[in-house]
Amino acid sequence: MTTIPTPVDPPGLHGSPAFAQGMIAPAGPTLYVGGQNGTDSEGTLLDGLGPQTEQALRNVLAVLDEAGTDADHVAKLTIYLDPSVDPNEAYAATGAVWGGRRTAVTVIAVAPARPGALVEVEAVATLAEQPE
Secondary structure (H helix, E strand, O other), X not given: OOOOOEEEOOOXXXXXXXXXXXXXXXXXXXXXXXXXOOEOOOOOEOOOHHHHHHHHHHHHHHHHHHOOOOHHHEEEEEEEEOOOOOHHHHXXXXXXXXXXXXXXXXXXXXXXXXXXXXXXXXXXEEOOXXXX
């Protein structure tokens, strides 16, 4: 049984190489990754949108790894961006860490709760190994 979510892209909707319109996630244990800011292991917030975005995604990957899964098993990302930033800059910064993985994505312009944070990322993932 596969545990990797499958993209759903209806032919009548605009397609994107960066995201899927929907994801079918296999039934089973699900991991919900709480909002991750661009902070290092000491809790220091990195400077700038690009470095914060990359670090927030590395933090998501760390939670996935600790739970025994990986980015290929992510069905949904929600990205909260400070309204003052350019979403294109945040998108460009994702490539170095997230690569070309397609998943369902929602981007919301809202100030993250931590002062100085420009981005916050949360994820929903299936576990890599599910009991039969």
